Amino acid sequence: MTGKSIDRWGIIGHERVVRLLQRFVERDSIPHAILLLGPQGIGKSTVAREWAAAVNCLAEDPAERPCGACRSCALVAANRHPDLIWMQPKKGVWRIDQVRELERNLMLSPVEGRYRIAILENFDLATQAAANALLKTLEEPAPHALLVLTASDESNLLPTIVSRCHVLKLRPAPEDEIERGLVASGVDAGKARLYARISGGRPGLAFRMHQEPEILAKRESFWQDFLEMLRSGYAERTLYASKLSEDQALLQLWFDHWIGWWRDLTLIQEGTPESIVNVDLMQDLERIARGIPTGAAASYLQRLQRGFSMWRSNVNTRLLLEDLLLQMPVISV
Numbered sequence: 001m002t003g004k005s006i007d008r009w010g011i012i013g014h015e016r017v018v019r020l021l022q023r024f025v026e027r028d029s030i031p032h033a034i035l036l037l038g039p040q041g042i043g044k045s046t047v048a049r050e051w052a053a054a055v056n057c058l059a060e061d062p063a064e065r066p067c068g069a070c071r072s073c074a075l076v077a078a079n080r081h082p083d084l085i086w087m088q089p090k091k092g093v094w095r096i097d098q099v100r101e102l103e104r105n106l107m108l109s110p111v112e113g114r115y116r117i118a119i120l121e122n123f124d125l126a127t128q129a130a131a132n133a134l135l136k137t138l139e140e141p142a143p144h145a146l147l148v149l150t151a152s153d154e155s156n157l158l159p160t161i162v163s164r165c166h167v168l169k170l171r172p173a174p175e176d177e178i179e180r181g182l183v184a185s186g187v188d189a190g191k192a193r194l195y196a197r198i199s200g201g202r203p204g205l206a207f208r209m210h211q212e213p214e215i216l217a218k219r220e221s222f223w224q225d226f227l228e229m230l231r232s233g234y235a236e237r238t239l240y241a242s243k244l245s246e247d248q249a250l251l252q253l254w255f256d257h258w259i260g261w262w263r264d265l266t267l268i269q270e271g272t273p274e275s276i277v278n279v280d281l282m283q284d285l286e287r288i289a290r291g292i293p294t295g296a297a298a299s300y301l302q303r304l305q306r307g308f309s310m311w312r313s314n315v316n317t318r319l320l321l322e323d324l325l326l327q328m329p330v331i332s333v
């Protein structure tokens with residue numbers, strides 16, 4: 001297999017995963033269900049879309065799929081392929097009626113392609129009933145039906161779901177590849193370098209920073225909150241927790257940033273500041289790392305990560321945030 005055939009997928013990073021998917025297509029051994037794991041913005045949807053293109057591509061030679069040029073590939077790219085079903089959680093939760101609707105949809109014969117393929121985003125946000133219903137579909141798949149599930153990690157998925165899927169973990173993409181990708185699509189070199197760096201290996205996030213300036217504005221406002229909360233006491237922290245909990249939609253981003261900053265603080269305290277992601281905030285981060293006890297960053301990072309996973313499993317958000325904020329170290333300088 002040449003590098004060229006991988007390039008056809010047009011995916012930044014994830015070379016190992018793309019090679020594997022390409023091999024499935026070339027050998028015509030298409031797994032019924034794939035589970036793509038990785039944080040938001042890493043490229044799960046992009047990989048899922050290209051996989052959908054590859055399995056239904058009309059190119060004669062399987063090694064040429066996805067060709068990007070045939071009618072089927074064009075329909076997938078335009079998100080108009082009649083056999084491609086994209087589904088997301090409704091208001092943050094996957095419910096059983098959605099899974100039932102999907103089941104009915106997957107029973108239908110393909111209209112245009114070889115397969116009917118459903119992409120279920122963030123399936124770790126499923127209720128127990130929805131997860132159990134999907135399990136039935138996974139156990140008795142229609143021969144023409146393919147599933148792609150995405151999730152941030154497997155801890156909030158039923159082990160029986162995970163074991164019935166071909167699991168692919170997406171690792172951070174190389175920074176220079178993201179940077180080249182951004183430059184190639186017209187972002188100026190300086191910004192491309194910064195976005196690539198602070199995306200932490202997530203090409204999707206890097207591109208969103210360029211396309212949606214509010215992403216960076218939000219980062220800045222969360223950073224100001226972060227600085228303020230480090231210096232604040234009980235009353236301010238509880239108030240902030242309650243304010244944050246009112247905006248579930250923003251919480252993913254909030255966790256994302258706060259976890260990133262605590263990861264950087266941990267790296268600085270552990271003596272490897274060169275590997276931090278938020279290079280533009282280096283000075284402040286170093287000052288904070290000096291102001292809290294050694295080891296405090298690492299243990300708080302763990303707590304936040306656990307909190308994030310609990311939030312994904314639908315606990316009481318306000319209480320969870322209150323607990324997380326009150327446990328956060330107080331800066332002494």
Ligand SMILES: [Zn+2]
Nearest residue numbers: 057067070073
């Ligand atoms: Zn094609």
